[in-house]
Amino acid sequence: MRNRRAWILGAVLLAMLLVLGVSCAKKQVTTAEPGMEMTAEEAAAQQAAEDEAAAREAERLRREREARYRAEAAEMSAEALRQRFEEENVHFDFDKYVLTPQAMMVLDEKAVYLRDNRRVRVLIEGHADERGTNEYNLALGDRRANSAKNYLIKSGVDASRFTTISYGEEQPLCNQRNESCWSKNRRAQFRIR
């Protein structure tokens, strides 16, 4: 991630150098701390360029995963695909409901499946590990289910196809008291209705 950003920054700077001309290139390079000699407008433009590049890169990776998924899916039966959709959970960090890059990758696959199977309606369950109160964990599960749902809506799946439910800590997949077990339990789970 950091590497990519540095790369993009480099590319943007290089482009600016070309525009400014070789004569003042030396000065620019020696003071290349971002924003040091840039006006607010230039900084904003650079930020926008960075964001756009990052978004393009994310989109490129998403398409790549999508292509890979489609290639795999071509070999699989409808039943196997359905099973894969239901069995792959989206995981979360402790006391968090933001999607990790890993979680987004899982959701990208699900978005493809849902675009390919337009009649499928989905129940998204939100779950938490056992630590903390049932009540807080019910709210956390609700947020997790909604995080997953909102991501899928943004990926082009119609909102009306989703229902969410939170089970809090009430339906663990794993019952030991350790992090490996807790991390399995902190999840959004998908059921085709």
Added chain:
Amino acid sequence: MNCRRSRKFRTYLLYLSVSLLVILQATPAASRLYIDIDSPMQKKLKIAIPRFRTEGGTAADQLIGRELAEILSNALDFSGLFQILNPAVFLQDPEQMGVELQEINFSEWRFLNVDLLVRGSYKIQGDLMVLTVRLYDVIQQKRLLRKTYGDRIANARQTILDFADEIMLELTGQRGIFQTKIAFVGDTSGQKEIFLADFDGSNIVQLTHNRNISLSPAWSADGKKISYVGYQKNSPDLYIVDLITRAVQRLRMGSLNIAPAWHPKEAKLAATLSRETSRTRTDLYLLDVQGQIVRQLTNSWSIDVSPSWSPDGRKLAYVSNRAGKPQIYVLDLDTGRSTRLTFEGDYNTSPAWSPRGDRIAYAGLHNGQFDIYTIRPDGRELLQLTGGAGNNEDPCWSADGRLILFQSDRQGSNNLWLMLANGADQRQLRLNLRGSQTEPSWSPRLTWTPP
């Protein structure tokens, strides 16, 4: 008259308890962890309760007398205020002991260092019983209470518990908690259901048979209703059970309907809703019993959950993660402003405002373990009540504010435990149930007889 006598007696008891404390300090205090400076001396009064005497009854009738004394002993022992004298050290057969003031041999009881004496006598006629119970101050050799009851033998426990409350009223100026019940979640059947029991864990009744998930029971202020969270319709919704008519009502205002807490004076409840109209919001609302929203109480991007009312109904303690981690906040309903209450630790939850209003109990995570703490509503005088014994969570107060009931996994599975408000006298609630018990809720004093 009654009041003055009682005050004089209390002054006397204070003097007595100081001397008693000196004696008690010779033996190590059992499980006291921290001393509550609000009530520094949780002194125990030594009380003798010989078995009640039958008037002209048969040998079978005499057995009842032992049972009656036991019910009273167990109740008073439960309060944590008394030390019950072991009947084995009595100097006389209770059948031979007098019951009225002039018949009592006070010097014998003084010899046993007893502060208080209860004498009961009863006459049985068919399935009816006439019972007279007296409370004596042994040191001053005077009678503090004398009450006569006529009732069915089947109601004897209720009668004795009423007298136990009279004793508390006489000695502390406030009735006890002997006519209260608790609600909790039990998984005996393999699924979580709501159960009710008497204050001491006896008379267990399974309230729900949903065969699903039932959570978070909460007593209404009049003790006639219980609200809980159920999944009967495949979503977490609020349910209200009328304990007298057995009518059940479902309230659903959003995708998430949880954490009910009844207003202390009105037929309204605070709860957490996640509304379809704002699907990333998890706010607190005030609802009426028809499920209409009276008022939205919080409005933030965070999770706001687990409300608990101040006794005057003007403030609400609750949990919010608006600063990143779950912490306890206090909402002033007059101004609509919330202020943060807890700053120690990364994870503080399940606040419970004491019925006296002076403290808020909660569970906090420290070094990977949950423990119970109390704090003043202004954020001062933080006290840790449990420690070094498993996870301790979900505290709730007895109606008189003297006891805290909570769940603890110190013996493996989650069960219900009790302690005094300062953390002393920690003990497991005796519940004849398999499985785990969680999320206790303690009723107010009940003025109705449960069906």
